[in-house]
Amino acid sequence: MNILVCVSRVPDTATKVKVADDGKSIATxxxxxxxxxxxxxxxxxxxxxxxxxxxxxxxxxxxxxxSTDILRTALAMGADKAALIQLVNPDSYQVAVxxxxxxxxxxxxxxxxxxxxxxxxxxxxxxxxAQLLDLPCLxxxxxxxxxxGTVKAERDIEGGKEEFETALPLVAxxxxxxxxxxxxxxxxxxxxxxxxxxxIEPVAVEPQLEILSMEIPQxxxxxxxxxxSDEDLEKLIQLLREEAKVI
Amino acid sequence: MKIAAxxxxxxxxxxxxxxxxxTAAHQVQALIGGDVVGLAIDVDxxxxxxxAHYGLTRLIVAEHPLLANTYSPSAFAKVLHxxxxxxxxxxxxxxxxxxGKELGxxxxxxxxxxxxxxxxxxxxxxxxxxxxxxxxxxxxxxAAQLKTAKKVFTIRPxxxxxxxxxxxxxxxxxxxTPELSEADFREKRLSITRSTGKLDVAEADIVVxxxxxxxxxxxxxxxxxxxxxxxxxxxxxxxxxDAGWRPHSEQVGQTGKTISPNLYIAVGISGAVQHLAGMSxxxxxxxxxxxxxxxxxxxxxxxxxxxxxxxxxxxxxxxxEVLHKS
Numbered sequence: 001m002n003i004l005v006c007v008s009r010v011p012d013t014a015t016k017v018k019v020a021d022d023g024k025s026i027a028t029x030x031x032x033x034x035x036x037x038x039x040x041x042x043x044x045x046x047x048x049x050x051x052x053x054x055x056x057x058x059x060x061x062x063x064x065x066x067s068t069d070i071l072r073t074a075l076a077m078g079a080d081k082a083a084l085i086q087l088v089n090p091d092s093y094q095v096a097v098x099x100x101x102x103x104x105x106x107x108x109x110x111x112x113x114x115x116x117x118x119x120x121x122x123x124x125x126x127x128x129x130a131q132l133l134d135l136p137c138l139x140x141x142x143x144x145x146x147x148x149g150t151v152k153a154e155r156d157i158e159g160g161k162e163e164f165e166t167a168l169p170l171v172a173x174x175x176x177x178x179x180x181x182x183x184x185x186x187x188x189x190x191x192x193x194x195x196x197x198x199x200i201e202p203v204a205v206e207p208q209l210e211i212l213s214m215e216i217p218q219x220x221x222x223x224x225x226x227x228x229s230d231e232d233l234e235k236l237i238q239l240l241r242e243e244a245k246v247i
Numbered sequence: 248m249k250i251a252a253x254x255x256x257x258x259x260x261x262x263x264x265x266x267x268x269x270t271a272a273h274q275v276q277a278l279i280g281g282d283v284v285g286l287a288i289d290v291d292x293x294x295x296x297x298x299a300h301y302g303l304t305r306l307i308v309a310e311h312p313l314l315a316n317t318y319s320p321s322a323f324a325k326v327l328h329x330x331x332x333x334x335x336x337x338x339x340x341x342x343x344x345x346x347g348k349e350l351g352x353x354x355x356x357x358x359x360x361x362x363x364x365x366x367x368x369x370x371x372x373x374x375x376x377x378x379x380x381x382x383x384x385x386x387x388x389x390a391a392q393l394k395t396a397k398k399v400f401t402i403r404p405x406x407x408x409x410x411x412x413x414x415x416x417x418x419x420x421x422x423x424t425p426e427l428s429e430a431d432f433r434e435k436r437l438s439i440t441r442s443t444g445k446l447d448v449a450e451a452d453i454v455v456x457x458x459x460x461x462x463x464x465x466x467x468x469x470x471x472x473x474x475x476x477x478x479x480x481x482x483x484x485x486x487x488x489d490a491g492w493r494p495h496s497e498q499v500g501q502t503g504k505t506i507s508p509n510l511y512i513a514v515g516i517s518g519a520v521q522h523l524a525g526m527s528x529x530x531x532x533x534x535x536x537x538x539x540x541x542x543x544x545x546x547x548x549x550x551x552x553x554x555x556x557x558x559x560x561x562x563x564x565x566x567x568e569v570l571h572k573s
Contacts, residue, residue, distance in 0.1 A: 013501045013521045017386035026387065037502050093362065096352075118501055120382050122364035123348040127320070131356040136433035137320055139349045142495075152437070156496050157345045158257060159447040162318070163437040176502060177495050208361035212377065212390045219527065221548050225539070228553025233562050236533070236549055237569055244531045244548065246453070246510040247477060247570065 001055035003046040004108040005079065006099050006125070007039040008117040009063055009070045017216065024211045035070040038114025040181040041174045046112050047078045048179060049146055056080040060102055062095045064088040068197050075192035076184035082195065087202040091209040092120065096128035101203045103133055113173040115140045130171035137171040138164055142178055248281025251331055253341040254290065254298065258441050261294045264342030269301045270409040271340050271369065271402045278371040286330045288323060289314040292420065299415035307334065309423045313432065318346065321433040324353035326425045331358060333423060343401035351401045361393030363400045384501040384524035404449065405507045446480035448497055453510045456482030456499050460515015460536060460555045464492035469559040470514060476566045484516045500525035515555040518543030
């Protein structure tokens with residue numbers, strides 16, 4: 001089974017976001033960038049399927065030269081090949097078009113993603129890639145079986161669960177819970193440093209999204225801090241009813 | 248300008264975000280003019296008529312034997328594309344729920360439209376729409392434009408809320424028969440299970456979340472009791488989900504759900520930056536924590552400095568008294 005796992009490079013979840021001088025992006029000084037946490041599940045799932053069915057796992061990202069660090073993380077986990085489509089600050093549409101083009105030039109049975117990239121949280125690239133390639137697509141999969149080209153998958157939806165059946169070739173995005181990603185071992189991390197990374201020229205496609213400005217939300221909060229006496233609890237209930245009017 | 252609101256169905260009812268999509272469509276109309284139409288797939292007449300109380304005057308519903316009581320991303324994307332094309336739609340609005348998140352990008356591709364997800368505000372400048380959208384799990388908000396002529400966007404639930412009006416608008420419902428075959432259902436839904444009696448954190452108006460301060464998984468019954476009195480959903484911090492105390496579906500935060508309920512009550516949660524990212528857009532925040540220096544108090548409207556296990560039973564009992572009296 002030939003598997004493509006698409007990954008993205010995002011600020012660590014512990015990052016306190018500040019706006020850069022351009023007023024429309026985040027300041028990257030002192031920000032640690034990591035392999036998108038949901039993509040770890042996708043890489044792990046690719047490796048497990050390869051271990052069961054044979055084949056190979058290719059990891060792909062669209063970004064600047066700095067994105068090779070997350071490709072090396074995936075290589076250290078066990079991916080066979082890595083490719084970087086060099087395009088600085090692409091929007092999600094450009095990412096989708098470029099991934100689709102790469103997939104057309106190769107032959108994959110499965111194209112895997114994390115359910116969302118935790119920078120723009122748009123959940124947008126997997127369905128776009130599926131549509132561009134005219135493939136079936138399952139998103140936010142939390143549990144599945146892949147046997148003889150047939151896929152049975154389960155996912156959470158608002159207030160419930162759904163089960164689907166579909167067939168390879170397939171585009172899928174996976175969710176926390178599908179597996180427990182392995183930690184790369186030190187010798188593998190060292191070996192990954194010298195593995196080749198294929199660099200690819202991007203497809204010429206215009207971005208759709210133009211960011212005009214970015215700001216840190218400032219919600220005015222009341223900051224009424226009370227103790228834990230019975231009177232304080234009664235005061236809290238009164239405030240929620242009469243001041244905030246939420247209960 | 249032809250503006251369309253997609254009205255998703257979950258179970259046998261329109262999802263509550265369907266009405267929010269109508270509200271967002273009317274906002275766009277107020278900003279740049281045009282006509283608003285509702286688009287639905289396999290929804291019964293009685294459900295559709297409720298949209299008249301949200302000011303909708305025209306609605307097209309796709310009906311086809313193959314569409315009855317099912318869902319398939321490929322097939323639904325195809326039907327929605329046909330629906331929107333038949334009406335010459337310029338702007339398509341979907342709720343940012345699972346179905347909207349997967350149909351929106353697909354239809355944007357076939358429709359050659361620009362796409363932006365999870366919009367929380369819409370403005371206009373020189374006749375161009377400007378969208379406000381949270382990024383980095385709400386740690387920042389961008390204002391952005393779509394440079395394409397046609398636009399597809401999804402709206403965050405619980406933001407574009409509207410009350411049903413007493414009087415209904417005069418609503419014209421038309422039926423549309425899509426071109427569709429069995430082969431279009433490339434993902435076949437085998438089953439859908441609705442969790443009964445349990446509210447989803449992403450949907451509830453009130454959420455009560457617990458963290459490490461509960462000390463043991465069995466103490467979550469105190470959270471459940473408080474949630475029950477308030478008609479709230481139960482949420483959890485990442486720490487207790489990772490510890491296996493609660494399911495991931497309840498996790499609030501950057502690698503869980505990002506939510507904006509009317510009231511969020513954080514109990515025994517210190518307020519790591521990842522947790523704050525997931526809940527800081529809640530309208531009113533209450534924090535209960537024994538550490539008065541916990542970061543959660545910095546985003547709280549109301550705080551109780553006290554031990555969760557001691558405070559919760561008393562608070563629940565008092566609320567029961569007050570809420571049942573009125």
